[in-house]
Amino acid sequence: MSLLSVRDLTVKFAMREQTVTALNGISFDLAKGERLGIVGESGAGKSITGFALMNLLSRPGFIDHGQIMFEGEDVVTMNDRQLRGIRGNRMAMIFQDPMVTLNPVLTIGQQMIETLMAHRKLSREEARQIAIVKLREVYIPSPEERLEQYPHELSGGMRQRIIIAIALLLDPQMIIADEPTTALDVTIQADIMELLLELCQSNQVGLILITHDLGVVSQMTERTLVMYAGRIIESGRTREIINDPQHPYTQGLINALPQQTLPGQRLKQIPGNMPPLTNIPPGCPFNPRCEYATDVCRSRIPEISHFGEVEVACHEVQRLQSNDARREVKA
Template structure:
């Protein structure tokens, strides 16, 4: 049985005229201990997916349909108590900004102990010892001293290590990391991602890494899911998607990476912008930005089909791959 199985998940946001669809029938699975990357531009639905999995959507957002089966239990049907027991305990989330996540008026130790005692029957000293062990695991120097400090007394990288330690406090089966290195400089980003990877591997924890950075995805994840306008448009092994992208959008993302351009040349970019929820195009949502779009693309939403090692939602993918193979053979 998969650790996580998502089926036809639809998320909407209410407005004055009805509801706008933010996630449109997405489906995927995550095995125990597997590391999955979710990539795409801003507005693709990546973070909404993470919030929906944790049942953290607040009004006007709501889950309109589908299933989120976590260890065989449907998260969408859980009571409030069941959801509270699941969050932090069996499924944890690392947010973008640690200063927003951490309570500024409580010490690091108070927050870690409070988290532990909310889910376990522990004395203060027992919780303290577990917290100190976790701080050591994420290579926090002088953990006893850090335990007594407030968030503002720590650097950005240190705070993010604290967040990872807190996510691991209760030995969850799954961690959802939403852009965990956005607010950090490049050298600290690499350290944090290396730490997160090490923690997941050593504890056999499943990881969903939400990011726009394909470089990070290539280093950390085993499988990658590319999202566009609330839909999954490509899903496959990370190495395959990086080295042999099938969907024109994925190809555009790879081509836009700085390392794909010669020094002194203008960076490549995908023309146009992500459509808004209130102005979603008919057919394939990517067709207004796609050089290969046909009349079919403009009128019909593509089904998922296999191409190479990936599963792709594109009407023209097989034709394009035949053309590429023909060009390579000449």
């Protein structure tokens, strides 16, 4: 049985003028200890997916239909008491900005100790000792001293390490990391990602990494979902997707990486922008930006097709593969 099984998950937002669809029938699985990447531009639905998995959506957002089965239990149908038992305890989330996550008027120790005591029958001293152990696990020096400090007294990298320590406090089976290094410089980003990878591997924790950075995904994850306008448009093993992307959008994301351009040349980019939720084009949502789009692409939503170990939603991918094969034969 999968640790997490998502089926036909649809999330909508009830606006004044209309109800818009933010996630449109997405389905995927996560095995115990597996590392899964979710990539796409801003507005693709990545963060909404993370919030929906924890059932953290608040009005006007709501789960319209679908299942989120976590260890055989449907998160969608859980009441508040059941959700409190699962959030932080069995599944945890690391958010983009640690200064938003951490309470600025409480010390690090207060926040960690109260989290432990809310979920476990522990004395304050027992909770404090566990907090110290977790801070050591994320390589924070002098953890006893850090417990007495406030978030503003720590560096950005230190705060993010503490967020990871808090996420691991209750030994969850799954962590959702939503752009966990956005506000950090490049060297600190690498350290945080290496730490997260090490902790997930050593503790057999399932990881869902939400990011726009395909370079990070290639180093961190085993499987990848590529999202566009609230849909999964390509999924499969990360190595397959990075080395041989099938969907034109995935190809555009990879071509836009700085390492794909020679020094002194302009960076490649996908023309246009992600469509707003209020104005998703008919047919394939990517068709206005796709150089291969045909009349079918503009009128009919593509079904998921299997190409080797990769699943892709594109009308033209079979024709494009045939053209590539013919070019290889001629060569």
